[in-house]
Amino acid sequence: MTVLWGILGAGKIADRQMAPAIALAPGHELVAVMRRDLAAAQRFADTHVKYERTAGGAHRANTELAQRAYDSADALLADPQINAVYVATPPHLHAQHTILAAQAGKHVLCEKPMALTAAEARQMIEICGANGVALMICYYQRFNARHQRIKELLAEGAIGQVTAARINFSERFPPQPEFWHHDPTISGGGPLMDLATHCIDLLRYLCGPVESVSALADALVDESPVEDTATLLLRLANGAQAVVTTHWSTANHDPERFNQLEIHGTEGAIVAAPIQAKDSAGALQVMTADGIQDYAVEPGGPRPHVALLAAFADAVVGDQPIPIPGEEGLAGLAVVEAAYESAQAGCRITVGHISCQ
Ligand SMILES: NC(=O)c1ccc[n+]([C@@H]2O[C@H](COP(=O)([O-])OP(=O)(O)OC[C@H]3O[C@@H](n4cnc5c(N)ncnc54)[C@H](OP(=O)(O)O)[C@@H]3O)[C@@H](O)[C@H]2O)c1
Structure with a gap:
């Protein structure tokens, strides 16, 4: 079919x-x-x-x-x-x-x-x-060939026990009349809804569920009803700590360096950038006591959207499970909701339970 x-x-x-x-x-x-x-x-x-x-x-x-x-x-x-x-x-x-x-x-x-x-x-x-x-x-980033390699490396224990992760996904994106993104009735929010949703999904894919969130979300630069700068401090269910930063307020002239993912463990670290490549291209380095392993992908590499479509077909035509079902989207959205709640209340929020700790 x-x-x-x-x-x-x-x-x-x-x-x-x-x-x-x-x-x-x-x-x-x-x-x-x-x-x-x-x-x-x-x-x-x-x-x-x-x-x-x-x-x-x-x-x-x-x-x-x-x-x-x-x-x-x-x-x-x-x-x-x-x-x-x-x-x-x-x-x-x-x-x-x-x-x-x-x-x-x-x-x-x-x-x-x-x-x-x-x-x-x-x-x-x-x-x-x-x-x-x-x-x-x-969430096409789960099909980025470098991110899939990271998942394998983590499963192999390449960097030992993961204790911390950091993701930044940012750009300068001021309000412009032709874009709907700054109207919260259409977008639901600023970079937290637009960019951090990718970061949170990638974090959940690589490191597991998020348990609680402390967040700052501010309109620091633009006169806009949505935030332009947000920082999330996350506790993962496995105990690891993570930081997600997402801005529409910072000029990012080197995506290779600044739209970056870092995962740190007891035996080493993994660094990959940029996180949003549409052809998987970019850097991936694994640093351990054995030295630095380089798994860079050249431009024109595997296209995540094509791999995502193949997985969708395997589910709807074949008998494979849906790789990113609605439940995964809901889990990521619950983290964003908790982040907004935390930013407003000024306290840490357990995901799915809107109450201060
Ligand atoms: N995964 C990613 O990397 C990624 C990247 C970019 C965007 N996105 C997501 O993809 C979605 C679209 O983003 P985009 O950048 O493609 O936006 P866009 O260029 O504004 O496209 C939205 C489309 O929806 C149509 N539309 C708008 N209002 C409508 C309405 N009331 N009824 C029916 N159609 C309507 C628009 O055409 P008309 O005005 O002619 O109706 C337009 O064709 C968003 O959810 C965005 O977050 C994802």
Whole structure:
């Protein structure tokens, strides 16, 4: 069976990452796209025309056929050919669009953040389950080849017992009229919702669940209703400590150096950067008593979005478990909710239990 995709929210991430990944992934086909601006949806559909896959990659097929374009979620979801939906609308629509897709019997791959609140996320999980469709969250960083290597290294005990981790994911991103990110009714928040959700998921993937959070979240630079600078101090369930920093207030001219992951253990340390590479490219060094092992990936390496699609297909066409189910998105969102609560109350919050310690 081919996974036949409809995209709800045919905007930037769909254009730059997911539609090209669908073209490259065997067993996947883009059928239809939706955004409210029908002319723009049609341009998107015309750009991402049907592809032929060759050993060297995906090439435009010699056909006049373009994908179908719609201007409403209901219209796209009524398309009988589609069996899976990529939800890439802004965050305030993730719950609504996921639920509509599930009720239409389509499997769902939902962008981060999964929803605006943990309560919405729970509802998404429940309704997808009730309708017998898969729900996966698009945390593509779990499919970055370097991050998967780190997971193996940790399992092998390469750096001994992990006691501490640090992740920074930051950039300068002031409010701009064309972006919805600074409107909390649409985005749910600032870099904590936008960037830290990635960091928390990566931390949970590599080091396990988060138990409690102390956080600072401030609008230090921009006149904005959302934070531009946040720092999280996390206690992991295995006792390790972690720090996540995420800013829209700091100019980051060297992502290789500053959008970085560090994991420290009793026998050594692992350092990787940048964390957001869309082709797995970047540095990965493991420092132990034996010296420094280098596992760098050159530009043009394995594409996480293509690997993510393969895993999605293994779950919905085959019999594999969904690798990042809604429950994982919910767990990450619960940490973000606890961080906001902590920042507001000025105390440490146990994840999932909104009470000061
Ligand atoms: N995983 C990652 O690395 C990553 C990176 C970037 C973004 N994202 C996530 O992906 C999602 C989209 O981000 P983006 O940067 O692609 O945003 P974007 O460029 O603004 O795209 C959003 C799309 O949704 C459509 N849309 C907006 N409001 C709508 C509404 N009320 N009803 C229906 N469609 C609507 C927009 O088109 P119209 O205005 O024409 O409707 C647009 O095509 C966000 O959740 C974001 O956090 C993830």
